[in-house]
Amino acid sequence: MVRPERTFTISELAREFKVTPRALRFYEDKGLLAPQRDGLNRVYSGRDRARLVLVLKGKSVGLPLVEIKELLDLYNADEQHRAQNEAALKKFRERLVALEEQRHDIEGAIDALKDGIARLEQVLAEKAPAATISAARAYEREARRRLAEA
Amino acid sequence: MVRPERTFTISELAREFKVTPRALRFYEDKGLLAPQRDGLNRVYSGRDRARLVLVLKGKSVGLPLVEIKELLDLYNADEQHRAQNEAALKKFRERLVALEEQRHDIEGAIDALKDGIARLEQVLAEKAPAATISAARAYEREARRRLAEA
DNA sequence: CGTTTACCTGACGCTAACGTCAACGTCAAG
DNA sequence: CTTGACGTTGACGTTAGCGTCAGGTAAACG
Structure with missing residues (x-):
């Protein structure tokens, strides 16, 4: 069958x-x-x-697709899957290193951003008492929007 | 002066x-x-x-450069830097969210890779007894390298 | 028989952030 | 005078991974 x-x-x-x-x-x-x-x-x-x-x-x-292709090609060529496994292992390790580096970079960027956000929040908090016209307008718009929603 | x-x-x-x-x-x-x-x-x-x-x-x-431009433009237009700060704050927060998501994705990929690597290592370790010529050569190279280092 | 529906093959478009090349100007040093 | 360093403006090329047509085929449905 x-x-x-x-x-x-x-x-x-x-x-x-x-x-x-x-x-x-x-x-x-x-x-x-x-x-x-x-x-x-x-x-x-x-x-x-x-x-x-x-x-x-x-x-x-x-x-990347090209590397995936390489692995797939190897997989076919190598019936024992030995070289294929070794190659895959190598690529995986490389990718892992790259990813960990990326993660590191991103974490750096995240820290930088959090820092910037904190600064901005502080600046805005300080300025808040002396509200600007534009802020007042923004408030008005927002108020109207909420009324419209209700 | x-x-x-x-x-x-x-x-x-x-x-x-x-x-x-x-x-x-x-x-x-x-x-x-x-x-x-x-x-x-x-x-x-x-x-x-x-x-x-x-x-x-x-x-x-x-x-992205376009967003940086927006911020810079605002910075000029807004002498009080009020709207500028608010806009920057918003963009920063958005970026932060995006980055944290990216980090999450990357961590997922890292886990997946580590998993794959572990599997491959196991497979290769099991096959190892019946060492292939290439493995033997790799061993030799490694051995020579270590000798050279010492 | 006509009309969907699913499928096909090119082939150009798109995004981001530049790299690269051509062809040329300008100015000081040797 | 010529060479070299530095500068300029287009304009096309690059990379990845498809999206988006246009224009055509083929089978199934009513």
């Missing part, structure tokens, strides 16, 4: 993984997927679907 | 802030800077320099 493996249309897969058909065609263009054809129409197999899962996982950790 | 304020050439500023002259011209193109001219040559004043500092600070927290 060679159960005739399930297949998928482009929009089925698109729906399932919340990507657009355009994206799937794009991945194909880039050599990440290679579905069969029924005439012109793409027919995705279970393996294609699995590959797509890997593509999306790669994307989720920020790997 | 109106000490003739110091001025800067494009490459001076570029060197000082480690940006390219091209970048400075680009900022000007985008309306972020507006240095005087001596003939065709740009002449940056102290105020221009100060603006540049703000531009770079904005960049460092990930604000």
